[in-house]
Amino acid sequence: MSRQWSIIGNQGFEFMGGINASISHEIKNVLAIINENAGLLEDFTFMVDRGMPIDPERLKSLAGKIQHQIKRADGIVKNMNRFAHSVDESCKNVELGEILDFVAALSARLIINRGVTLDIDSNAEPVVVMTNPFLLENLIWLCIDFAMDMTGDGKTIGVSCKKTPRGAEIKLSELDGFGSMTAADFPNEREKAFLEALDGEMTICRETGEILLVLPETIKAGR
Amino acid sequence: MRVILIDDEEELVSTLAERLSFRGIDADWVTNGDEALKQLDEASYDIAIVDVKMPGISGIQLKRMMAAKCPEMRFIFVTGHGSEEDFKEGSEEAGGEGFYLVKPVEIEDLVNKFDEILKATGAES
Numbered sequence: 399m400s401r402q403w404s405i406i407g408n409q410g411f412e413f414m415g416g417i418n419a420s421i422s423h424e425i426k427n428v429l430a431i432i433n434e435n436a437g438l439l440e441d442f443t444f445m446v447d448r449g450m451p452i453d454p455e456r457l458k459s460l461a462g463k464i465q466h467q468i469k470r471a472d473g474i475v476k477n478m479n480r481f482a483h484s485v486d487e488s489c490k491n492v493e494l495g496e497i498l499d500f501v502a503a504l505s506a507r508l509i510i511n512r513g514v515t516l517d518i519d520s521n522a523e524p525v526v527v528m529t530n531p532f533l534l535e536n537l538i539w540l541c542i543d544f545a546m547d548m549t550g551d552g553k554t555i556g557v558s559c560k561k562t563p564r565g566a567e568i569k570l571s572e573l574d575g576f577g578s579m580t581a582a583d584f585p586n587e588r589e590k591a592f593l594e595a596l597d598g599e600m601t602i603c604r605e606t607g608e609i610l611l612v613l614p615e616t617i618k619a620g621r
Numbered sequence: 622m623r624v625i626l627i628d629d630e631e632e633l634v635s636t637l638a639e640r641l642s643f644r645g646i647d648a649d650w651v652t653n654g655d656e657a658l659k660q661l662d663e664a665s666y667d668i669a670i671v672d673v674k675m676p677g678i679s680g681i682q683l684k685r686m687m688a689a690k691c692p693e694m695r696f697i698f699v700t701g702h703g704s705e706e707d708f709k710e711g712s713e714e715a716g717g718e719g720f721y722l723v724k725p726v727e728i729e730d731l732v733n734k735f736d737e738i739l740k741a742t743g744a745e746s
Contacts, residue, residue: 430630
């Protein structure tokens with residue numbers, strides 16, 4: 399195995415592990431809320447047994463809260479399943495706006511815990527490229543992770559994508575910590591391995607605080 | 622007994638606080654570390670139940686800050702994560718493995734834990 403694919407393999411496991419931890423944390427929170435709501439419902443039944451009146455609106459509200467958490471869990475599990483299947487095909491058409499939303503949803507807990515907000519421009523026209531979905535998801539996450547280090551707690555990172563004559567471009571903007579960064583920081587060997595695999599390029603613009611990820615319309619076969 | 626619940630999942634802490642009140646425990650709740658520290662200026666608490674992973678100030682950092690303000694206060698960590706590293710750090714900070722609980726937590730276990738802490742510190746509920 400080449401050094402490039404060894405790096406990608408190791409990082410891929412790390413990415414899978416990190417996202418799984420994030421998702422399991424979210425599911426645990428949902429279960430904890432359902433557990434408390436069910437417990438409250440049980441508390442109410444004990445009160446009724448003791449002759450204390452319970453407002454039916456409280457029960458209705460509790461049922462609504464439980465249903466809301468079930469929908470939340472369903473969304474989390476759907477994303478988890480989609481993520482697991484993103485390794486199925488090494489080359490397929492992906493819509494970049496959709497994949498940005500997806501990576502943000504997958505890593506929501508990791509992003510929230512860092513105190514950062516992602517402002518994803520989802521009004522853009524569909525931007526479709528033929529690429530390796532799992533490697534792209536991983537590279538997008540590495541960019542977001544680095545961007546969070548640059549911006550810090552309480553800040554917002556702009557994320558957008560657009561079509562270009564040769565393919566497409568993903569932009570992370572409003573990064574205001576580039577002053578302290580050296581050229582060796584990013585992209586480093588790890589990101590370069592992904593860029594090579596995706597036939598992509600990355601440009602860091604310190605003056606405007608932007609990361610530009612340039613992707614071809616179609617990656618070379620066999621990636 | 623007075624406790625404060627700190628977790629960024631508002632529905633979780635508000636519901637748990639209501640259930641604790643049915644069991645005769647006076648419980649306040651906040652959803653982040655900054656609010657928790659402010660709350661300590663308003664009221665005193667016997668026990669804080671702290672989520673380990675929160676935006677802004679982490680649970681472990683918050684515990685250290687709260688303990689500096691209120692040395693008598695005791696802590697229980699709760700978490701959705703179950704990593705060994707988190708468990709070790711959280712248990713050490715809280716003063717024992719029994720004070721690091723993984724969600725979902727059964728309320729009776731939590732109430733028993735309160736009693737255990739109060740007995741150990743010589744206070745009464």
